[in-house]
Amino acid sequence: MRTLALFALVAALILGTGVLQSWNSALIILNMGLVSAIMALGVNLQWGLAGLFNVGVMGFVALGGLAVVLTSVAPVPEAWAAGGWRVLGAIAFALAAIAGAVFAWKTLPRKTRGWAVAAIAVAGFFLYRAILDPAVSAIESVDPAATGFLGGLGLPVLLAWPVGGLLAAGVAWVIGKTALGLRSDYLAIATLGIAEIIIALLKNEDWLTRGVKNVIGLPRPVPYEIDLQNDAGFVETAAGIGLDPTTASTIYVKLGYSVLFAVVLVVLLVLAQLALNSPWGRMMRAVRDNEEAAEAMGKDVTARHLQIFILGSALCGIAGAMMTTLDGQLTPSSYQPLRYTFLIWVMVIVGGSGNNLGAVLGGFLIWFLWVQVEPMGQWLMGVITAGMADGSALKAHLLGSVQHMRLLTMGVILLLVLRFAPRGLLPER
Amino acid sequence: MDFLNALVALANFVFIPAIAYGSQLALGALGVTLIYGILRFSNFAHGDTMAIGTMFTILVTWGLQALGVSFGPLPTALLAIPFGIVLTSLLVLGTDRLVYRFYREQKAKPVILVIVSMGVMFIYNGLTRLIIGPGDQNFADGERFLISARDFKTMTGLDEGLALKSTQAITVVVAILVVALLFWFLNHTRTGKSMRAYSDNEDLALLSGINPERVVMGTWIIVAALAVVAGTLYGLDKSFKPFTYFQILLPIFASAIVGGLGSPLGAIAGGFIIAFSEVGITYAWKKVLTYMLPESLEPSGLVQLLSTDYKFAVSFVILIIVLLFRPTGLFKGKSV
Numbered sequence: 205m206r207t208l209a210l211f212a213l214v215a216a217l218i219l220g221t222g223v224l225q226s227w228n229s230a231l232i233i234l235n236m237g238l239v240s241a242i243m244a245l246g247v248n249l250q251w252g253l254a255g256l257f258n259v260g261v262m263g264f265v266a267l268g269g270l271a272v273v274l275t276s277v278a279p280v281p282e283a284w285a286a287g288g289w290r291v292l293g294a295i296a297f298a299l300a301a302i303a304g305a306v307f308a309w310k311t312l313p314r315k316t317r318g319w320a321v322a323a324i325a326v327a328g329f330f331l332y333r334a335i336l337d338p339a340v341s342a343i344e345s346v347d348p349a350a351t352g353f354l355g356g357l358g359l360p361v362l363l364a365w366p367v368g369g370l371l372a373a374g375v376a377w378v379i380g381k382t383a384l385g386l387r388s389d390y391l392a393i394a395t396l397g398i399a400e401i402i403i404a405l406l407k408n409e410d411w412l413t414r415g416v417k418n419v420i421g422l423p424r425p426v427p428y429e430i431d432l433q434n435d436a437g438f439v440e441t442a443a444g445i446g447l448d449p450t451t452a453s454t455i456y457v458k459l460g461y462s463v464l465f466a467v468v469l470v471v472l473l474v475l476a477q478l479a480l481n482s483p484w485g486r487m488m489r490a491v492r493d494n495e496e497a498a499e500a501m502g503k504d505v506t507a508r509h510l511q512i513f514i515l516g517s518a519l520c521g522i523a524g525a526m527m528t529t530l531d532g533q534l535t536p537s538s539y540q541p542l543r544y545t546f547l548i549w550v551m552v553i554v555g556g557s558g559n560n561l562g563a564v565l566g567g568f569l570i571w572f573l574w575v576q577v578e579p580m581g582q583w584l585m586g587v588i589t590a591g592m593a594d595g596s597a598l599k600a601h602l603l604g605s606v607q608h609m610r611l612l613t614m615g616v617i618l619l620l621v622l623r624f625a626p627r628g629l630l631p632e633r
Numbered sequence: 634m635d636f637l638n639a640l641v642a643l644a645n646f647v648f649i650p651a652i653a654y655g656s657q658l659a660l661g662a663l664g665v666t667l668i669y670g671i672l673r674f675s676n677f678a679h680g681d682t683m684a685i686g687t688m689f690t691i692l693v694t695w696g697l698q699a700l701g702v703s704f705g706p707l708p709t710a711l712l713a714i715p716f717g718i719v720l721t722s723l724l725v726l727g728t729d730r731l732v733y734r735f736y737r738e739q740k741a742k743p744v745i746l747v748i749v750s751m752g753v754m755f756i757y758n759g760l761t762r763l764i765i766g767p768g769d770q771n772f773a774d775g776e777r778f779l780i781s782a783r784d785f786k787t788m789t790g791l792d793e794g795l796a797l798k799s800t801q802a803i804t805v806v807v808a809i810l811v812v813a814l815l816f817w818f819l820n821h822t823r824t825g826k827s828m829r830a831y832s833d834n835e836d837l838a839l840l841s842g843i844n845p846e847r848v849v850m851g852t853w854i855i856v857a858a859l860a861v862v863a864g865t866l867y868g869l870d871k872s873f874k875p876f877t878y879f880q881i882l883l884p885i886f887a888s889a890i891v892g893g894l895g896s897p898l899g900a901i902a903g904g905f906i907i908a909f910s911e912v913g914i915t916y917a918w919k920k921v922l923t924y925m926l927p928e929s930l931e932p933s934g935l936v937q938l939l940s941t942d943y944k945f946a947v948s949f950v951i952l953i954i955v956l957l958f959r960p961t962g963l964f965k966g967k968s969v
Contacts, residue, residue: 337934386960394956397948541879605764609763615752623732
């Protein structure tokens with residue numbers, strides 16, 4: 205009942221935006237709300253179901269974005285000819301060196317193994333750089349204004365979504381293997397660091413992502429507005445329901461995204477619900493509530509944690525790929541931890557950790573507030589400053605800093621929920 | 634001669650910046666480690682506490698400058714620090730009263746407090762941006778250099794210049810003073826001793842009649858002071874930008890964990906370890922190597938191990954290595 209009422213409230217908020225502002229802004233909120241809901245679902249799997257404290261959400265979201273570039277962008281043959289294979293060779297060499305170091309650590313006697321591993325690591329790093337660097341500068345000098353990177357595989361962009369999930373899952377496996385044995389707040393710091401490193405990689409490895417030059421014009425799964433406007437049939441249908449072609453085409457495109465995203469969200473939500481209520485879900489909650497008891501019952505706690513860490517991160521990767529597809533571009537400098545990590549946490553806590561529907565609700569509600577706090581703040585500041593003299597410095601300053609009200613509001617919401625409804629709007633059953 | 638030049642270049646580009654940066658990190662990490670030891674949670678809002686404290690200092694500095702007050706060759710901000718500390722203490726004590734105390738009385742799990750500190754982080758961050766804006770603020774005044782590169786060259790006749798910025802010297806001097814004061818306080822005053830007792834064993838401390846609220850209050854005031862000093866020194870040395878203060882959270886946590894969470898001495902050691910590795914690994918060694926090696930071996934590239942943007946990777950790798958092989962840190966920290 206409560207669930208229905210709260211979801212109806214969110215629907216009313218979004219519909220209200222459509223009526224009061226414009227249907228385009230309502231659909232923009234809806235689309236990012238769908239994406240946010242998937243991210244929240246991923247974090248909820250990790251935190252709500254297993255108690256894992258992952259504050260590296262941003263990194264996995266960015267990996268999803270990288271997957272879109274790697275999957276859907278057409279390859280750049282000149283760049284491949286200039287040094288593509290050499291880069292692959294360097295990466296293969298780096299993997300071999302890491303494998304060698306792990307092998308040495310496992311087989312050598314205790315006394316010498318530390319030095320051996322250090323020697324392999326240092327020599328491996330320099331050799332890797334020696335192989336990689338010439339290839340990188342060759343690739344980056346191929347028409348740097350337009351390409352200067354390897355490009356992708358040129359596959360359909362929808363394929364990038366599962367690929368984004370897989371990429372995030374792969375990285376999550378590596379992180380989980382090293383960091384999951386650590387205590388909860390160490391894991392938090394470790395994931396925070398990983399996310400920063402992933403963003404640094406995207407910003408600096410121009411041969412892979414063009415770095416801060418951004419990859420723009422990514423392929424789209426839906427038609428372009430301009431094509432629709434030139435399509436006589438479409439213009440006629442639009443006129444039939446009383447819309448001008450421009451509005452009709454933008455709404456059509458956004459609705460297309462909404463349908464695609466909604467399908468993904470529903471599928472993932474159903475899977476998550478089935479998992480939550482399965483014997484596996486009960487085991488996960490048992491592990492979360494009392495690790496020692498679960499271990500005594502013969503459950504492999506570390507392996508289960510690794511499993512769910514990978515699953516949750518994969519969801520964030522899928523959502524990240526969807527978001528980059530929606531944006532049509534990959535801009536590494538736009539990834540900010542407050543927006544892509546901590547805001548998702550606010551969604552999960554406010555919605556209700558441990559409850560999948562709660563996470564989805566939190567995703568929509570908090571995203572709506574994140575977007576709408578700004579106009580509300582504008583109005584509020586307008587009221588506050590109404591009495592002040594025009595042209596006063598304070599008035600200008602207050603009106604200019606309205607956009608920062610968002611962070612303040614999110615903090616207040618998070619603290620209020622934690623204090624007065626610590627289990628969230630839709631508590632775990 | 635070449636050898637001396639190499640040494641000077643090394644001091645100029647690696648040693649001096651790393652010492653200044655290390656002092657700033659150490660002061661930040663001391664704050665994190667005190668909160669962890671006494672209040673028993675990882676305070677994600679620490680970076681933003683530094684930012685908001687520095688903002689108070691900057692506002693007071695501007696006020697003093699407008700009144701025509703100056704500190705001679707030293708930056709006016711040093712005069713403003715006490716005001717910044719008072720304002721920040723009031724802020725964190727208010728936060729504790731409104732937010733954290735409730736969870737302390739409930740004996741909430743540490744991880745809940747971490748999430749609560751995320752909320753506080755949002756609020757401080759929003760307040761800072763609301764009041765002073767997200768842009769860069771440069772508030773350093775006074776003498777810019779203690780020794781400028783050109784003076785050094787004419788003085789010694791070497792090819793390499795050694796520049797010592799006054800902010801770097803001030804950072805180190807102030808950091809030493811603050812740390813000495815802190816250790817004196819922890820070891821020789823009643824409040825300091827009760828803080829250490831509370832950190833070592835909460836139940837025993839309560840049993841012997843220590844008032845926990847007083848300990849908590851003292852901790853917050855000290856943490857506020859450390860955060861303001863660390864933030865102001867960092868802002869003087871580089872520049873003040875709210876987002877940088879959020880990002881510095883990672884190296885600060887790395888320093889505190891590498892040293893051993895809860896150990897003040899460890900926090901200082903950790904700060905310098907992280908700073909020296911960050912600067913050393915992201916510095917382009919070409920210059921030093923050119924002086925040191927015979928001509929035939931001169932490097933052709935920059936010999937920069939990693940580009941500067943990867944400095945977070947450095948603190949992170951050190952963090953992981955320490956956690957994997959010595960989970961309680963170099964100086965036996967505690968684990969809650």
